[in-house]
Structures are given as C-alpha cells and as structure tokens.
Amino acid sequence: AKLRSSLNRLGRKDWIVHCCKRYEHGKGVAIYLARYVRGGPFNRQQLICAEAGRVRFRYQSHRTGQQEVANLPVETFIQRWLMHVPLPGKASIRYLGLYSSAARNRLNQARESLGQMPVTAGQLLQWQDYLAGIGRPACCEICGAPLYQQASLEKEVPRQTA
Numbered sequence: 001a002k003l004r005s006s007l008n009r010l011g012r013k014d015w016i017v018h019c020c021k022r023y024e025h026g027k028g029v030a031i032y033l034a035r036y037v038r039g040g041p042f043n044r045q046q047l048i049c050a051e052a053g054r055v056r057f058r059y060q061s062h063r064t065g066q067q068e069v070a071n072l073p074v075e076t077f078i079q080r081w082l083m084h085v086p087l088p089g090k091a092s093i094r095y096l097g098l099y100s101s102a103a104r105n106r107l108n109q110a111r112e113s114l115g116q117m118p119v120t121a122g123q124l125l126q127w128q129d130y131l132a133g134i135g136r137p138a139c140c141e142i143c144g145a146p147l148y149q150q151a152s153l154e155k156e157v158p159r160q161t162a
Contacts, residue, residue, distance in 0.1 A: 007114055008114055008116065011110075011111060011114065011116060042081055045058075046058045046059060048069065053073060053074055054072065054073055054074065055071075055073075055077040056069065056071045057070055057077075104119060107119055127149065
C-alpha cells in the first residue's frame with residue numbers, strides 16, 4: 001500500500017526527463033555538475049562569434065563524443081539555451097524510462113495498473129488564449145488596437161499532461 005501511495009504521489013508530478021550515458025567515475029560527474037553550478041550549460045570559451053543575427057559556437061556532441069560547430073539564428077540559440085533552464089518546481093530528468101515520449105504506451109499501462117487516468121498529448125496554447133486566461137485582452141494597453149502576431153519562433157514540442 002505504501003509503494004502504491006508513493007507511486008501515485010510521484011506519478012502526479014510533471015517530470016522533464018533526460019538522461020545521458022553514465023559516467024565511469026565520480027570525477028566526470030563532478031566536472032559535469034560544476035559546469036551547471038558555475039555558469040550554466042554554455043560558457044564564453046564555446047562562443048566563436050555572434051554577428052549578422054547568428055551565433056556560431058563549439059559544443060561536444062553527445063552522439064559522436066567529438067567537438068562540433070553549430071551556426072544558429074540568435075532566436076534558435078536562445079530557445080535551445082532556455083531549454084536547459086528547469087521550470088519552477090519541476091523535477092528535471094529527461095528522455096528516460098516511462099516518462100520519455102517514446103514510452104507513452106508503457107506509461108499508460110503503469111498508470112492503469114495504479115488506477116490513474118492515461119497521459120495524453122498536450123495541446124499547444126495559443127498566445128491569445130493565454131492572455132485571455134490571465135484576464136488580459138489581446139489588445140494594446142495604450143491605444144486599444146488589437147494585437148497581431150508578426151512572426152513566430154520554431155514550434156515548441158507540447159508537454160505531456162496527466
């Protein structure tokens with residue numbers, strides 16, 4: 001009964017799940033964590049240049065283990081960087097086990113065995129709906145003219161919701 005209660009409680013949290021290849025020794029873990037504690041997922045030495053609306057930087061590929069160079073529009077770079085910032089109050093573990101997007105069927109089987117509702121794909125929230133939901137009309141606060149979307153960034157991946 002205690003296990004079921006614990007699983008139910010943990011299953012109700014929204015999780016962001018990502019796991020990398022395991023480190024063979026504690027020193028590697030300490031170095032990895034120190035990067036985030038000291039300065040986040042990106043440091044100045046990685047930056048090659050930022051000009052003409054683009055950012056060029058070096059990074060270590062988790063697929064090849066080699067240093068590679070990326071050249072991204074500023075907006076895409078910022079969007080990717082912000083993906084490393086955990087949401088307030090959310091556990092930050094990604095892409096592993098039942099909480100990975102590829103394992104939705106197994107997660108739903110586990111939830112069913114615990115008497116929980118299945119996880120469904122999240123709906124993308126439109127900015128107009130967000131503003132209406134917080135009681136702010138989609139119009140200019142100064143002149144009252146309606147607001148229109150001029151451009152959009154890359155589409156975000158919808159989060160799973162319980």
